[in-house]
Amino acid sequence: MIVKNTTLLLIYLLLFVKAGTAQNFYVSPNGNDTNVGTLQRPLKTVDKALSRINADNSPQAAIFLREGSYYLEKPIRITSALLEGKLLSIQAYQKEEVVLSAGKLIQPQWEKHEGNILKAKIDKAGFEMLFVNGQQLPMARYPNYDTASRVFNGTAEDAIAPSRVATWKNPAGGYLHALHQGEWGSFHYRIKGAKNNEPELEGGWQNNRPSPLHPKQRFVENIFEELDAPGEWFYDPSTQLLYLYPPKGVDVKPARIEVSNLKHIIELRGTAEKPLRNVTIKGIRFEHTERTIMEHYEPLLRSDWMIYRGGAVVMENTENCQVKESEFTNLGGNAVMITGYNVKSGVTGSHIYNIGSSAICFVGDSSAVRSAAFGYDNFVPFAKMDKTPGPKNNHYPLQCFAEDNLIHNIGKIEKQCTGVQIEMASEIHVSHNTIYKVPRAGINIGDGAWGGHLIEHNDVFETVLETGDHGAFNSWGRDRFWHPNRKTMDSLAAAHPELILLDAQKPVVIRNNRFRCDHGWDVDLDDGSSNYHIYNNVLLSGGLKFREGFQRIAENNIMINNSFHPHVWFKNSGDIFRKNIVMRPYFPILVKDWGKEVDYNLFPNQTDLASARASRTDMHSRFGDAAFINPEKGDYRVKESSAALLLGFKNFPMDQFGVRIEKLKAMAAKVSFPVLLNAELENNMQEMTWLGAKIRNVQGLGDRSAFGLPDEKGIVIVDIPESSILSKSGLQNNDVIVEANKEKADNVVRLEAIRQQVNWTGQMEVEVLRNQKTVKLKINLK
Incomplete structure (x- = not known):
């Protein structure tokens, strides 16, 4: 319709603006849920604001949180039925400091127990995390908490020795934590009691590769007799008494004391028929979720992982939902769990640190996997295998994202964890994250289902700090073609090569990242990882590993002080390794067939090149100094005189790794650049x-x-x-x-x-x- 009258046009515009105006609700710790929810008369709880958002027909709503801490009685649950199609944002008002806490604020009336230990009556059923003035304190434990100790902040071989168990009057409710014997993550057990000076245990379901406990890397906690060091505490639920050995220099009587309570803070949950759409959570600090190590853990196919499908924020059956510019800290478990069907949802611009387990998880449902097998040793026989390519349904994350996040000091209790976890998902975009100080991988892909991921511009270092046999980036590909017996797998892949990419349908691209792992590989493509394209990456310490798999291309990468690690390759793997700079000889293990192409690479010296050519590879490769422009400052572009350029190597930017947001960049630690162990240094x-x-x-x-x-x-x-x-x-x-x-x-x-x-x-x-x-x-x- 054409409107000719100016007055009538203005009326139409005013009507349009009114119809499109968002509902705004304001919430304050000092508010009242009987208020109308304006800035002047705010509500007290987010739940009350959510209950009012459908009061009119406006297409979107915003809930503004005023400064302060909100201690939740239950998780905030947002559903598609609640919103009825509205766009919703929940955010801090004008960047005020807002905390959504899964914990409780307690006010102990301390009295002397004995020695340095205080006690107070606490009317709380039980909790596993305690904070004094914002700092988490350790439970009573043996050995005592040691900030300098590499694993678990202190371990002891005699943690459950009979002589020690004999000193425990009632250890029920205590915990035993230990690394996997192969250092592939951790196990956690609740102590039910003791018999003949042996602890009775339940648990150990947190790792998908069963094994005995590590004989040395273990500790116990939450046992009263181990309350013997400043900062330790113990809560006795039978008497409701909290015991505390005050930290040095802290007067706990006026201190702010908080304890964990809930496992989740916000849940965004749609349904398969009606996904939850267009919810944004912005500028919120999430704290004090309870530890989840003894919750139900689900095996993630045949990867080494078990996982608890929960976190401070949980997304399930969502589209276009995101957490942005938020903070996650002092959490007992995962920060963000994106589980099942989710499309174009994710986390951006957030700071995640000091948490018990993983930071951001994209985990699909196993119902979407054809011929799903669970556990390393399991396999669906060829005759019974569903041979249809791709997923069975859409119950998995698709085109979701983790971008511009600062992630560090995670896995404080659970060691089979990572900065970004991808399982049973497709086309996940992981970019411009800075990730460091993690006990295992910085980024992990647990299977080949269904590929298409883009991993780019990340800065990942100080990884695999407490475990072993892993990488800064790690993947597994134990898909339909894969069998734990190599001879069986060889014959199956040779007879039925069409199986190889049934799950890993789309290539995973890893490009323009900087990885450093001093305790494993910088990039570790393990057990059947297939269909990868890896290029323009700087690998600062651990080099690149390709274990058994197919259709992988690694080109134009720089491997500082290290090299290529091909392990037990298949015949006709289709693998390509070309135009890379290596600084050590290759380190093959049981490799007879060298893939499709291994050539045009730069070696540091003639001996290393000759070693490669003895395996009939690298006939066009050269040796010589790479001639990096400024390696002391991390600029590994090569000079015009470099022989690498003659081989087809191309320079790529060295200033685009990691988080881009200035506030987060200023907080982030900086990777250390290794001294080049090259010929010049050898001579000098x-x-x-x-x-x-x-x-x-x-x-x-x-x-x-x-x-x-x-x-x-x-x-x-x-x-x-x-x-x-x-x-x-x-x-x-x-x-x-x-x-x-x-x-x-x-x-x-x-x-x-x-x-x-x-x-x-x-x-x-x-x-x-x-x-x-x-x-x-x-x-x-x-």
Whole structure:
């Protein structure tokens, strides 16, 4: 309709604006739920504001939270039936500091118990996290909490020794925590009691690879007799008494004391028939969810993972829902769980730290997987296998995202966790995240179902800090074609190659990232990971691993002080490794068939290139100095003189890794750039401090004569402190190391390069000459 009259036009515009005006509700800790919800007369709870959003026909609603802490009695639950199609935002008002707490504020009336310990009556059924002035305190535990200890902040081999258990009057309700024997995550047990000085345990379901407990990396907590250090606490539910050994320098009587309570804070839940759409949560701080280690854990197909499908924020059956510019801290479990059907939902611009488990999880439902098998050793026989490509239904995250987030200090209790987890999902976009200080991977993909993910511009470092055999980026691909018996899998894949990409339908692209793992691989494509394209990445420490899998391309990557690790490849894998810069020889394990192409790569020296060519690869590759522009500052672009450019290598930006938001960038730790262990350093560095000891190169005929050496190569132990791990491993002053990890150790730089190669294993074999006799030793590296 054409409107000619100006007055009539204005009337139409006013009507349109009114119809499109959002409902605004204001909520304050000092409000009242009988108020109308205006800025002047705010409501007290989010639930009351949600109950009023359908009071008129406006298409969108906004709930503004005023400054303060909101202690929830139950999770805030938002459903598609509640919104009836409205757009909804819940956000802090004008960037005020808003906390949604799953905990409770308590006010203990402290009295002296005995010694340094106080006690107070607390009318609370039970809790597993306690905070004093915002700082989480440890439960009573053995060994005591140690910030410098690598695993669990302190472990002891005798944590459940009979002599210790005998000192516990009533250990029921305590916990035993331990690493997996292979250091593949952790196990957690509740102590039900003790019999004959042996604890009675229930639990251990948190890891999908059953194994005995690690013999040394274990600790116990929540046992009254272990309340013996400042900051520890114990709550006895039978008497409702809270015992506290106050932290040093803290007067707890006026202190703010909070305890955990709920497991979830906000739940966004639609239905399969009617998804929840267009909800935004912005500028909120989420705190104090309860630990979830003893909840129901679900196996994620044949990956190593079990998972609790919950978090501070849970999304299920959503579309276009997001959490943005928020903060997650002091949480007992996961931060965000995006579970089942979700499309274009995710997390952006948020800070996630000091939490018990994973940060952001995209986890589909196993009902969408054809011929789903659960557990590493399980397999659906070919005759019974559904051979239809792709998913059975849409109950999985699709085109969801984790972008511009700062994630660190996670997995405080659960070690099988990650910064971003992807399982049974498709086309997940993980970009511009900074992730560090994690016990296992920074980013993990647990299967090949159904690919299409884009992992780009992330900065991931200080990874695999408490576990082993993993990477800064890790993946598994134990899909339909995969079998735990290699001979069975070989014959199956050879006879039925059409099975290989039934699940991994779309390529996973990993590009323009910076990864650093000093305790494993920078990129670890494990057990059947297939259909990957990996390019333009800087790998700062651990190199690149391709274990058994198909159709993978790695090109134009830079591997600082490390190299390519091909493990047990298939015949006709279709793998390609080309135009990469490596600084060590390849490290193949049981590789006879070298894929489709391994060529046009730059090696550091002629020896390493010759080693590759002996396997009939790299006939067009070259050797020489990569000629990085400014490696000390992390600029690994190469100069025009670099031989890498002649091989087809192309420079890519070095200033686009990690989070882009200025506020988060300012908070983030910075990755450390390694010293280049290259030929120039080998020629110039004669001595160094190595694992606490002073070492130097063998120098001239004098050393050769003095130590009885066959040549002028090797490393002399000059000064080794008694307290150093080298001394404890059996090395002595004047020993000459000539071989490490079965490689020639000609000089201190080469020795350090070998150490970096095996650091994650925890041990390194060395061969030394001592008094003109050969001695073989194992050095502990952890």
